[in-house]
Amino acid sequence: MPAKYVEDKDKMLSRTLQLVELANETWLVTGRHPLPIITAAAFLAWQSLQPSHRLTCSLARFCKLANVDLPYPAASRLQELLAVLLQMAEQLAWLQILKLDKRSVVKHIDDLLQHRHLLIRMAFRDGTAEVESQEELQGQQQEQEEVEDNSLDKPKGKRPASPALLLPPCMLKPPKRIHSTSPVSTVTGDENISDSEIEQYLRTPQEVRDFQRAQAASQAAPNPP
Amino acid sequence: MDQNNSLPPYAQGLASPQGAMTPGIPIFSPMMPYGTGLTPQPIQNTNSLSILEEQQRQQQQQQQQQQQQQQQAVVTAAAAVQQSTSQQATQGASGQTPQLFHSQTLTTAPLPGTTPLYPSPMTPMTPITPATPASESSGIVPQLQNIVSTVNLGCKLDLKTIALRARNAEYNPKRFAAVIMRIREPRTTALIFSSGKMVCTGAKSEEQSRLAARKYARVVQKLGFPAKFLDFKIQNMVGSCDVKFPIRLEGLVLTHQQFSSYEPELFPGLIYRMIKPRIVLLIFVSGKVVLTGAKVRAEIYEAFENIYPILKGFRKTT
Numbered sequence: 001m002p003a004k005y006v007e008d009k010d011k012m013l014s015r016t017l018q019l020v021e022l023a024n025e026t027w028l029v030t031g032r033h034p035l036p037i038i039t040a041a042a043f044l045a046w047q048s049l050q051p052s053h054r055l056t057c058s059l060a061r062f063c064k065l066a067n068v069d070l071p072y073p074a075a076s077r078l079q080e081l082l083a084v085l086l087q088m089a090e091q092l093a094w095l096q097i098l099k100l101d102k103r104s105v106v107k108h109i110d111d112l113l114q115h116r117h118l119l120i121r122m123a124f125r126d127g128t129a130e131v132e133s134q135e136e137l138q139g140q141q142q143e144q145e146e147v148e149d150n151s152l153d154k155p156k157g158k159r160p161a162s163p164a165l166l167l168p169p170c171m172l173k174p175p176k177r178i179h180s181t182s183p184v185s186t187v188t189g190d191e192n193i194s195d196s197e198i199e200q201y202l203r204t205p206q207e208v209r210d211f212q213r214a215q216a217a218s219q220a221a222p223n224p225p
Numbered sequence: 226m227d228q229n230n231s232l233p234p235y236a237q238g239l240a241s242p243q244g245a246m247t248p249g250i251p252i253f254s255p256m257m258p259y260g261t262g263l264t265p266q267p268i269q270n271t272n273s274l275s276i277l278e279e280q281q282r283q284q285q286q287q288q289q290q291q292q293q294q295q296q297q298a299v300v301t302a303a304a305a306v307q308q309s310t311s312q313q314a315t316q317g318a319s320g321q322t323p324q325l326f327h328s329q330t331l332t333t334a335p336l337p338g339t340t341p342l343y344p345s346p347m348t349p350m351t352p353i354t355p356a357t358p359a360s361e362s363s364g365i366v367p368q369l370q371n372i373v374s375t376v377n378l379g380c381k382l383d384l385k386t387i388a389l390r391a392r393n394a395e396y397n398p399k400r401f402a403a404v405i406m407r408i409r410e411p412r413t414t415a416l417i418f419s420s421g422k423m424v425c426t427g428a429k430s431e432e433q434s435r436l437a438a439r440k441y442a443r444v445v446q447k448l449g450f451p452a453k454f455l456d457f458k459i460q461n462m463v464g465s466c467d468v469k470f471p472i473r474l475e476g477l478v479l480t481h482q483q484f485s486s487y488e489p490e491l492f493p494g495l496i497y498r499m500i501k502p503r504i505v506l507l508i509f510v511s512g513k514v515v516l517t518g519a520k521v522r523a524e525i526y527e528a529f530e531n532i533y534p535i536l537k538g539f540r541k542t543t
Contacts, residue, residue: 030474031493031510168471168510187411189432189439198443201393201408208390 001065004053007046015045018113019081025120026084027168028077036074039063040081043074048109055103080169087164088112088119124166363533367464367516367525371427372434375460378421378442379453387417390448406441413437417445421452424460431459431522461518464525468512473539477508481535497532504528508536 019041023029029037043062047054059078063070082102089095089105089112098104105112112119165172203211384404388396394417396404403416413427413434423441428434438457445452474495478487487495494515497506502524507515514532519525 027471027510029489030471031489033490170511171471185430185433187430187432187436189435191436193436193440193443198440198447201391201406201444202447203390203392207392211389 002053004050005057005065007049011049012042012045015049015109015113016042018116019045019109022084022113022116022120023077023081025116026124026166028080028084030168031170032077033071033073036071037077039068039071039074040078043078044081044106044109047106051107055106085109085112087123088116091119091122120166123163125163363468363530365466365468365529365533367466367514367529369429369462369464369522369525370515371461371463372429372431372459373424373426373461374428374434374438374458375422375424376438376442376457377453377455378417378423378445378450379455380421380451382417382419382421382445382450384417384419387445387448391444393444406444408437408440408444411437415441417441431462434459459520462520462522462525463515463517464519464529465513465515466529468514468533468536470512470536470540471510472508472512472536474508474510476539477535499528499531501531502527506532508532512536 016038020029020038023037023041040059043059046062047057057065059075060070063074079102082105085105086100086102089100089108092111092115095108095111100108384396384398384402387404387406388394391404391406393408394404394406401416403418406415406417407413408415411428411433413425415426415438416424423438425434425438425441428437435457439454442452442454472495474487474489477495477497478485481497484499485495485497494507494509497508499506503518504516504524505518506528507517514529514536516525516528519528
C-alpha cells in the first residue's frame with residue numbers, strides 16, 4: 001500500500017457520513033441498495049482528503065486495496081454523486097470560473113461539504129412542487145414561480161441556466177416509452193362469440209394427424225446423448 | 226335468502242377515514258330497486274351461462290333506465306336506498322367520488338370502463354350514514370392492469386386431448402399439471418386444469434375477463450367436452466397510477482410503520498398494507514403506485530383515495 005493512501009479513520013468516517021447525508025438529501029438513496037452508496041461515498045471521501053495523490057486511483061483499485069468487494073451499482077452511484085457535487089459547485093463563484101469536471105471537483109469536495117446545506121438550496125429547485133407546476137406554466141411564468149418558491153433570491157444574471165430539479169434520478173431520465181392511457185374498452189362481457197373466432201384456435205384434423213406423427217417420430221427416434 | 230355478508234346493512238358504511246379495521250368487504254353492492262333479488266330462479270335448470278347472463282341483462286336494463294334519468298330525478302323518484310347513495314354521490318366535492326363505485330348516477334364521472342357490475346349479493350339497505358366527504362379528490366384514476374378470475378367448467382377434462390387438438394395450448398405435465406391456453410382478443414392467458422377449473426389472467430377489465438373466460442369455455446366446448454360456465458369470480462385486480470411527485474419512502478415508513486414495509490436491500494418500493502380496504506400498495510420513489518389485492522374495482526379507487534393525502538404529506542423535500 002503506497003504511503004499516501006493511508007488515511008485517518010475518523011476523518012474518513014466523518015467525511016463519508018457527510019457525503020452519504022448529501023446523497024440522501026438529493027434523492028440518491030431512496031429505493032437503492034445502501035451498500036454501493038456507502039462504497040462510493042467512502043471512495044470520494046478518501047480521494048478528497050488527498051486529491052493530488054489519489055486521483056489516479058480507480059474505484060476498483062480502491063476496493064481491492066481495502067479488501068472489500070466492489071458492488072456493481074457503486075460506479076453509477078459515484079457518477080450521480082459527482083454530478084450533484086458539480087451542480088453545487090456551480091453556485092460558488094470562485095468555482096464557477098474554474099469550469100470543473102468530475103475529476104477536478106474532487107479537490108473542492110471539502111469546501112462543498114462545508115456549505116452543503118446552503119448550496120443544495122441554491123443549486124436545486126424543489127422538484128416536488130416543480131413537477132406539478134411544470135405542466136401548467138410556461139417560460140417566464142415558471143421562472144417567476146421558482147423565485148417565489150425558493151427562500152433565497154437568486155441573481156439570475158450570472159448563473160448559466162435555471163437550477164436543476166431536485167428529483168430522484170429515475171424521474172430525471174426521459175420515460176422509456178410513452179405512457180399512453182389505454183383506450184376505453186366497450187366490452188360488456190356478454191357479447192356473442194362467433195364460431196369462426198373459436199375455430200381459429202382449433203387444429204384441423206390434418207394438423208392433428210401431422211402433429212401426432214411428428215410427436216411419434218421424435219419419441220421413437222433415440223435422442224442424441 | 227340472505228346472500229349478503231353477515232354485517233347488518235347499516236354497517237356497510239362508506240370507507241370512513243376512521244380506519245375501522247373491518248375485513249375487506251365490497252362496500253358498494255350494485256343497487257337495484259327492491260324486488261329484483263338475485264335468488265336464482267328455478268325456471269332454468271341448466272346451470273349454464275344463461276342464468277348469469279339473464280341476471281346481468283336484467284341489471285343492465287335497470288341500470289340503463291337509471292342512466293337516462295337526471296341525477297336529481299333519481300334522488301327524488303327512487304327508493305330510500307337509492308336516495309342515500311345518490312346523496313352521497315352529490316356530496317362528493319368534485320364530480321368524481323370514486324369511493325362510490327357503483328351507483329349509476331356517477332356515469333358522468335370519467336371512470337374508464339365503468340360498465341355494469343358483476344352480480345353480487347344485494348340487500349335493500351336503510352339509509353347509510355354519510356361519511357365525511359373527501360377534502361378534495363385527487364383527480365387521478367388508477368388504471369386497471371390485470372384481472373385474475375376463476376370459473377368452473379363443470380366437467381372433467383382430458384388435458385392431453387386439449388393440448389393435441391387446440392392450436393393455442395401448451396401442456397407440459399412434468400412442469401405443470403395444467404394446459405396453458407392463450408387467446409388474442411382480449412389478450413389473456415388461461416390455466417385449464419383436469420378437474421374442470423380454469424384460471425383466466427391478463428384482462429384489463431372485469432368485462433374483458435368474463436368475455437375471455439367465456440371464449441376459453443367455448444374452445445373447450447368445441448373440443449367435445451360438456452363445458453359449462455359456473456361460478457365465475459374475479460379473484461384479484463391490479464391497478465397502477467402515478468402521483469407525479471417523488472416520495473420520501475424513508476419518512477413514510479417511519480410515520481406509518483404499522484402498515485409499511487420498506488427494505489431497499491430487498492425491493493426498491495415500499496409495501497403498504499392498507500387495512501380498509503384490504504389492499505396492498507407498492508409505492509415507489511418516482512411516485513408510481515401499484516395497487517393489488519382487490520376483488521372489486523371500488524377497492525382500488527378507494528385505496529388510492531386513502532393513500533393520496535398521505536403521500537401528499539411527504540411531498541415537500543427537507
